[in-house]
Amino acid sequence: MTATLTPPQEQKPAAAAPATKPKVPFKHRLNRFDVKASPYFYIAPFFILFGLVGLFPLGYTFVVSLNKWNLLTGPGGFVGLANYGAELTDPFFWNSLFNTVSIFLLSAIPQLVIAVLIAAVLDQNIRNKTFWRMSVLIPYVVTPVAVTLIFSSAFDEKYGAINNLLQFFHLNPVMWKTETFPSHVAIATMVNWRWTGYNALILLAAMQAVPRDIYESAALDGAGAIRRFFSMTLPSIRPTMIFVIVTATVGGLQIFTEPKLFNPTTATPGGPQRQYQTTVLYLWDLAFNRQNFGKASAVAWMLFLIIVLFGVLNFVIGRRIASTEARSSKRKTAKVLAAYNTQKIDNEAAGALALTAAAEEKRS
Amino acid sequence: MTATVERPAAPQPKKPNQAIVPGTRTTRPKRRKPLGIDKRPGFLTYALLIVFFIGGTYPLYWSFIAGSSPSSVLTQTWPPLLPGGLFWQNVGQVMDTVPFWMSLLNSVIVSTVITISVVLFSTLAGYSFAKLKFRGREGLLIFVIATLAVPTQLGIIPLFMVMKQFGWTGTLGAVIVPTLVTAFGVFFMRQYLVDVIPEELIEAARVDGASMISTFWHVGIPAARPAMAILGLFTFMTAWTDYLWPLLVVPQNPTLQVALSQLQSAKYVDYSIVLAGAVLATVPLLILFILAGRQLVSGIMAGAVKG
Numbered sequence: 001m002t003a004t005l006t007p008p009q010e011q012k013p014a015a016a017a018p019a020t021k022p023k024v025p026f027k028h029r030l031n032r033f034d035v036k037a038s039p040y041f042y043i044a045p046f047f048i049l050f051g052l053v054g055l056f057p058l059g060y061t062f063v064v065s066l067n068k069w070n071l072l073t074g075p076g077g078f079v080g081l082a083n084y085g086a087e088l089t090d091p092f093f094w095n096s097l098f099n100t101v102s103i104f105l106l107s108a109i110p111q112l113v114i115a116v117l118i119a120a121v122l123d124q125n126i127r128n129k130t131f132w133r134m135s136v137l138i139p140y141v142v143t144p145v146a147v148t149l150i151f152s153s154a155f156d157e158k159y160g161a162i163n164n165l166l167q168f169f170h171l172n173p174v175m176w177k178t179e180t181f182p183s184h185v186a187i188a189t190m191v192n193w194r195w196t197g198y199n200a201l202i203l204l205a206a207m208q209a210v211p212r213d214i215y216e217s218a219a220l221d222g223a224g225a226i227r228r229f230f231s232m233t234l235p236s237i238r239p240t241m242i243f244v245i246v247t248a249t250v251g252g253l254q255i256f257t258e259p260k261l262f263n264p265t266t267a268t269p270g271g272p273q274r275q276y277q278t279t280v281l282y283l284w285d286l287a288f289n290r291q292n293f294g295k296a297s298a299v300a301w302m303l304f305l306i307i308v309l310f311g312v313l314n315f316v317i318g319r320r321i322a323s324t325e326a327r328s329s330k331r332k333t334a335k336v337l338a339a340y341n342t343q344k345i346d347n348e349a350a351g352a353l354a355l356t357a358a359a360e361e362k363r364s
Numbered sequence: 365m366t367a368t369v370e371r372p373a374a375p376q377p378k379k380p381n382q383a384i385v386p387g388t389r390t391t392r393p394k395r396r397k398p399l400g401i402d403k404r405p406g407f408l409t410y411a412l413l414i415v416f417f418i419g420g421t422y423p424l425y426w427s428f429i430a431g432s433s434p435s436s437v438l439t440q441t442w443p444p445l446l447p448g449g450l451f452w453q454n455v456g457q458v459m460d461t462v463p464f465w466m467s468l469l470n471s472v473i474v475s476t477v478i479t480i481s482v483v484l485f486s487t488l489a490g491y492s493f494a495k496l497k498f499r500g501r502e503g504l505l506i507f508v509i510a511t512l513a514v515p516t517q518l519g520i521i522p523l524f525m526v527m528k529q530f531g532w533t534g535t536l537g538a539v540i541v542p543t544l545v546t547a548f549g550v551f552f553m554r555q556y557l558v559d560v561i562p563e564e565l566i567e568a569a570r571v572d573g574a575s576m577i578s579t580f581w582h583v584g585i586p587a588a589r590p591a592m593a594i595l596g597l598f599t600f601m602t603a604w605t606d607y608l609w610p611l612l613v614v615p616q617n618p619t620l621q622v623a624l625s626q627l628q629s630a631k632y633v634d635y636s637i638v639l640a641g642a643v644l645a646t647v648p649l650l651i652l653f654i655l656a657g658r659q660l661v662s663g664i665m666a667g668a669v670k671g
Contacts, residue, residue, distance in 0.1 A: 034576045035576065036498070038492075038496065038576035038577065039496040039498035039501070040498060042488040042489055042491065042492035042496070042580070043488070043489040043492050043493065043504065045485045045488065045489070045545070046486070046488075046550055047489075049544050049545040050511070050545050050547065053523070053541055053542045053543075053544065053545075054511070054514070054519070054542075054547075055514075057516070057519025057520070057521075057522040057526075057542075058514070058516060058518060058519040060522035061518065061519055061521055061522055064521060064522060118416055121409055121412050121413060121416075122413075124409055125403065125404055125405065126404075126405055126410070127404070130658060130661070132413050132417075133661045134653075134658065134661055135413075135416070135417045135420060135421075136416055136420055137653070137660060137661060138420045138421055138424070138653070139420045139423075139424075140660075141601075141646070141649040142642075142649070143605040143607075143621055143624075143645065143646070143649065144605055144607060144621075145605075145607050145621040145645075146624060146642040146643075146645055146646050149624065149625075149627070149628060149638050149641070149642045150423050150424070150426075150427045150639065150642055151423070152628075153427075153430070153438070153635040153638065154426075156438075156635070161426070161438070161443065164439070164440070164441045165441065168441045193419075193420075193423065197416075198664060201661060201664045201665055202665070204665065205665035205666070208665075246513075250513055250515065254515055254517055254518075256607070256608050260607075260625075261628070264628045264633065265633070280517075280608070283518075284608075287520075287521055288612070293521055296521060297521050300518040300520075300521060301518075303515075303518060304514075304515060304518045307513075307515050308513070311513040
């Protein structure tokens with residue numbers, strides 16, 4: 001594949017060679033062309049393909065959203081922003097946004113807390129590190145479809161394992177698939193189960209990047225393990241936590257598989273009364289069941305803007321926090337290290353230092 | 365980035381009175397005061413680890429129990445601890461309901477082609493961005509980074525129209541084409557290669573008369589190999605787990621995920637068969653995990669630091 005990319009660029013100068021500047025040998029000119037053109041040939045496949053299958057469809061979605069457009073009959077006239085207006089006053093659209101955000105919050109917050117806990121446990125000097133690290137990643141290799149099948153069985157209202165258990169403890173069974181809040185909890189559980197271990201490993205990497213010297217000096221100063229965790233570990237991994245939140249946001253706002261397959265017996269995707277119909281699922285229903293491409297494209301573009309907005313917001317906040325954090329933590333680290341060094345010097349090397357200092361004073 | 369890829373299995377002489385600091389190179393054993401920060405953790409830590417382990421694996425194990433038993437097991441308050449003997453019978457029903465082998469083959473083809481394409485084009489572009497000088501490099505790289513977070517999944521409507529226009533719906537090409545390249549792949553390879561190849565090596569190859577492409581082939585590719593493996597693993601996983609797009613374009617010629625979801629599309633859902641199917645469909649990735657789990661772990665941890 002790669003080899004086929006070069007021939008055209010080598011032939012071009014060959015044709016032009018005799019006409020201009022005969023002094024420069026052909027080989028050099030070929031070489032110069034190779035140096036100048038090769039980088040573009042290497043990045044070209046990416047940009048061409050990405051433009052065709054990534055950016056063009058996204059841009060064309062906007063064109064479709066400005067038209068009346070049916071799945072079967074095609075474009076039916078320019079309507080301007082009417083599709084957007086119609087969607088912004090459609091209660092189903094707002095319902096889907098509410099569900100998406102609700103499920104996202106129910107999954108992001110507990111996930112982050114538990115992931116930090118797992119990472120903190122893994123960050124210790126445990127035996128069989130690799131085994132335990134791999135073990136928290138097992139849910140990640142179960143595909144979302146399989147996860148949904150497993151959990152939609154466990155959350156079944158009549159025979160599900162969870163309601164069986166609740167009834168054993170004489171609690172009322174929960175209507176996981178018909179009530180709004182329980183269904184959001186159930187769907188968030190699936191997301192959490194699959195992604196918590198993955199995020200824990202990202203946070204673990206950040207924790208391991210914290211220099212151990214600081215912990216040592218803090219321990220010397222008498223800070224216990226819990227104190228060290230809250231005032232040193234957590235602030236140091238904050239940028240990584242924001243990274244995790246951003247990726248969780250971009251993924252969470254596009255959640256589709258879990259609500260689509262949660263309850264297959266309902267005719268409307270996302271629950272009989274759209275209790276857990278997320279925005280992408282709403283888009284899907286609008287485009288491919290109700291065949292309204294125009295409105296569905298408008299929904300796609302509004303969701304796109306929301307995601308980009310969230311991304312930019314997270315990025316800006318993250319950057320600000322990270323930079324102030326880096327500055328203050330740098331200062332703190334420097335202070336702590338200085339204190340630690342003086343202590344060490346006091347204890348161990350005071351004599352040697354005094355000697356050097358004296359020697360230097362003598363010299364000057 | 366290379367420095368942060370952990371080699372967890374570094375053999376270290378373990379003496380009980382000598383604390384080993386994780387994350388530092390222990391070429392020379394360091395003597396440290398027993399400050400209590402790197403001592404072996406106690407019982408509570410392992411108890412928590414076991415809890416996480418059970419939490420992560422029990423749902424899968426439970427599916428195996430339910431998938432190997434008659435559906436009456438699901439109504440019991442306490443599911444049995446050991447799997448029943450009906451797994452193969454339930455698997456047989458799965459295969460009667462959906463075209464399992466065909467969909468497995470489809471998934472293998474789709475994921476493999478996407479992986480090869482993403483890794484090849486990402487390495488090529490990443491190498492160019494990391495090590496070659498050309499006009500517009502900075503601008504184009506910023507463009508790549510800016511598109512990292514663009515949810516291309518939202519372009520499904522025009523993509524679907526195009527696929528229909530070309531008559532590709534129902535063919536595997538329709539599944540493959542939209543994910544032939546990713547911005548993440550290019551950025552990932554660039555970040556890796558920028559540190560890992562010394563400029564002198566490229567210059568030396570050029571002085572020896574190697575063309576640009578053969579420099580890439582003999583210097584770039586060997587250096588990029590570890591990152592290519594990690595990118596390949598994650599691309600394969602992502603392609604394998606994708607559901608929305610294949611469901612749209614190849615419902616009649618399904619990938620494994622689509623076939624699996626069709627198990628429960630009936631009015632009456634027999635969960636023991638559905639769960640047998642879920643377990644069966646998890647086996648390929650579980651095998652991949654057993655073979656390459658370490659690389660997955662170090663890939664996630666490496667990506668975190670710089671990503």
